[in-house]
Amino acid sequence: MARLESFDFPAFVRERARSRPGSVLGNEHGYAYVSDRNTRATFERLRPVELAVSAAVRTFKNVGKAELLGHAVKIGPRQFPRVQALVERCAETLGIPVPTVYVVSNPHLNAATYGTNEDAFILINSALMDHFSDAELLTVIGHECGHIHNNHVVYLTAMHYLTNIAGIVLRNLAVPALLSLRAWSRRAEVTCDRAGALCAGKLEPSLRALTKLALGSQKLYEELNIEAFLEQHSEAKHSLGRFSEVFSSHPWLPKRVLALQTFAESELFRRHAQLGAGGLSMTEVDERVHDYIKVIG
Amino acid sequence: MAEASSPARELPPALRALKAKVAADLLEFRREVGFRLPAALESVSASEIRQHLGPFLEHTFRNWAERENLEVQQALSEQVLRERSAAHAQSLLGPDSRLLRPSFEVSTFALDASVVAALALGLGTLFANAAVGGLFLLAAPTLAAFGRERGDRALRQRAAESALAAVEEAVGRLGRELDRVIEDCAR
Numbered sequence: 001m002a003r004l005e006s007f008d009f010p011a012f013v014r015e016r017a018r019s020r021p022g023s024v025l026g027n028e029h030g031y032a033y034v035s036d037r038n039t040r041a042t043f044e045r046l047r048p049v050e051l052a053v054s055a056a057v058r059t060f061k062n063v064g065k066a067e068l069l070g071h072a073v074k075i076g077p078r079q080f081p082r083v084q085a086l087v088e089r090c091a092e093t094l095g096i097p098v099p100t101v102y103v104v105s106n107p108h109l110n111a112a113t114y115g116t117n118e119d120a121f122i123l124i125n126s127a128l129m130d131h132f133s134d135a136e137l138l139t140v141i142g143h144e145c146g147h148i149h150n151n152h153v154v155y156l157t158a159m160h161y162l163t164n165i166a167g168i169v170l171r172n173l174a175v176p177a178l179l180s181l182r183a184w185s186r187r188a189e190v191t192c193d194r195a196g197a198l199c200a201g202k203l204e205p206s207l208r209a210l211t212k213l214a215l216g217s218q219k220l221y222e223e224l225n226i227e228a229f230l231e232q233h234s235e236a237k238h239s240l241g242r243f244s245e246v247f248s249s250h251p252w253l254p255k256r257v258l259a260l261q262t263f264a265e266s267e268l269f270r271r272h273a274q275l276g277a278g279g280l281s282m283t284e285v286d287e288r289v290h291d292y293i294k295v296i297g
Numbered sequence: 298m299a300e301a302s303s304p305a306r307e308l309p310p311a312l313r314a315l316k317a318k319v320a321a322d323l324l325e326f327r328r329e330v331g332f333r334l335p336a337a338l339e340s341v342s343a344s345e346i347r348q349h350l351g352p353f354l355e356h357t358f359r360n361w362a363e364r365e366n367l368e369v370q371q372a373l374s375e376q377v378l379r380e381r382s383a384a385h386a387q388s389l390l391g392p393d394s395r396l397l398r399p400s401f402e403v404s405t406f407a408l409d410a411s412v413v414a415a416l417a418l419g420l421g422t423l424f425a426n427a428a429v430g431g432l433f434l435l436a437a438p439t440l441a442a443f444g445r446e447r448g449d450r451a452l453r454q455r456a457a458e459s460a461l462a463a464v465e466e467a468v469g470r471l472g473r474e475l476d477r478v479i480e481d482c483a484r
């Protein structure tokens with residue numbers, strides 16, 4: 001008779017962690033932007049606060065989730081299986097549980113992840129489905145899965161509540177907390193753009209997806225000149241108006257494209273995408289990316 | 298009813314013995330998983346259970362089911378299908394090794410709500426009475442930590458129950474499929 005030979009769950013967990021894209025360089029989260037990792041390490045030292053925030057988020061999430069079931073469409077094996085397959089592929093690449101994804105009727109090109117690190121859900125606006133190809137959608141879903149993989153979700157949700165609810169009640173009292181969270185969020189987005197590229201296995205769909213976010217016009221996509229678009233960064237970086245980015249939760253789009261192009265030159269990405277050996281170390285990548293991402297200094 | 302059950306009774310003794318052996322193997326697999334699972338769940342964190350238990354069970358079941366299927370095929374070609382071509386044995390259907398992903402839904406609503414209440418009371422009374430407000434604010438993370446511990450315990454229990462149910466379901470499906478394969482050989 002066939003015997004149950006091995007039942008070593010911890011060994012299985014270790015092996016799966018080892019086979020993740022970031023693990024190419026010995027760390028499952030090796031692709032994460034160092035400024036994001038360091039900020040999260042600081043958050044994690046405030047463990048009791050995080051636990052309290054998680055509990056609060058879970059309480060309100062129950063209400064939000066019920067509303068979503070009433071207003072949005074939940075993706076699953078029997079609902080848009082093509083999109084579900086993309087979600088499963090991203091989850092498998094990053095080694096996270098398959099998250100719940102909802103399509104929300106919304107004309108803005110956007111997606112978001114809320115919930116807690118243990119139970120996260122992704123919202124994809126319907127406009128993204130219309131404008132993006134499957135390869136581009138894979139990078140967007142991969143980006144959102146990156147938030148889950150890097151334990152960003154509870155802070156993103158807290159930022160959402162602070163912006164939309166507590167910000168109204170507490171007004172100016174919430175501003176310092178929001179500014180700090182947004183500064184971290186801009187770094188976290190860099191990490192997750194990398195996760196999206198890793199899930200797609202190539203750079204081009206990620207770049208197309210980012211430029212589509214900036215453009216928003218299906219008619220002009222084919223004509224867009226990426227080099228000219230990136231020159232906007234050089235033009236903006238000396239203007240006084242650049243400081244307004246401190247109020248933004250995402251880095252400006254030319255910066256994100258430049259940061260992602262730099263990541264694509266890394267040894268980690270080149271190995272994952274089977275582009276051959278060699279490439280920049282992650283320290284070199286992060287130093288260059290820091291120059292693009294910083295708002296002050 | 299008598300007609301439906303008659304093919305099973307008409308099976309040659311060798312195939313009947315093979316069916317009984319398959320049933321015993323499935324039972325043994327289920328028993329072994331049930332025996333080893335609690336210790337396996339204790340050796341990893343709650344988040345690792347959420348993340349990896351489903352794929353681990355699927356991997357374990359698939360490997361075992363493939364070996365069991367191979368043994369059944371070998372037994373069929375050796376004992377029963379001597380006169381038939383080897384190609385026939387090769388064409389037997391493989392086992393259905395899909396396994397339902399275990400569910401990890403654990404309700405922590407009551408404790409979560411008390412954390413929110415402590416936070417709200419703390420913030421609400423902080424400016425009127427700093428000591429009372431501070432006490433409530435301190436109580437929130439303490440309650441949350443307690444809730445987390447309880448939640449993790451509940452998750453392990455839920456994961457064990459749900460994993461066994463998933464294995465039970467998959468084993469039942471595989472058993473039916475292997476029975477059908479054996480019965481088909483008698484025709």
